[in-house]
Amino acid sequence: MATRSQDGTYCAQRLKVLAEPHRLAILRLLFAGPKHVWELNDSLSIEQSLLSHHLSVLRQQGFVTSRRDSRTVLYELAPEARPKSGYGVELGCCTLVFDPKQI
Numbered sequence: 001m002a003t004r005s006q007d008g009t010y011c012a013q014r015l016k017v018l019a020e021p022h023r024l025a026i027l028r029l030l031f032a033g034p035k036h037v038w039e040l041n042d043s044l045s046i047e048q049s050l051l052s053h054h055l056s057v058l059r060q061q062g063f064v065t066s067r068r069d070s071r072t073v074l075y076e077l078a079p080e081a082r083p084k085s086g087y088g089v090e091l092g093c094c095t096l097v098f099d100p101k102q103i
Contacts, residue, residue: 011093017061018089018096022046022054027077028098030064031087034076063089 018024022044029035029043041051055075058064063081066073083090088097 008093011091014061014091014093015096017057017063020054022050023058023063026051026054026058026075027063027089030075030077031098034074036069036072036074038072040075 018027025044026040029040037048037051037055040055041048044051055064055066059066062078064075065078066075068074077089081089083095083097086097087100088095
């Protein structure tokens with residue numbers, strides 16, 4: 001995960017990660033609760049390798065966590081990425097809030 005800095009680099013890096021439409025879509029899907037890779041793939045209809053890449057980036061930046069669930073992997077929003085209320089993502093410098101009607 002990135003380290004925080006006083007010059008805004010930390011926040012800028014996290015915003016850059018979320019500037020990708022598929023990654024935002026993944027986060028929106030995870031607001032409803034943990035999802036297996038195949039569930040995310042069914043909803044997004046993107047190639048498995050591309051989905052894996054996006055999930056890896058989100059995991060490295062601390063937005064999602066993963067755990068083994070039998071033969072597959074279960075993904076969920078990382079607790080530290082969830083704001084105290086509402087549908088949003090805590091960036092460390094600010095909170096990105098989603099319109100609940102869009103989730």
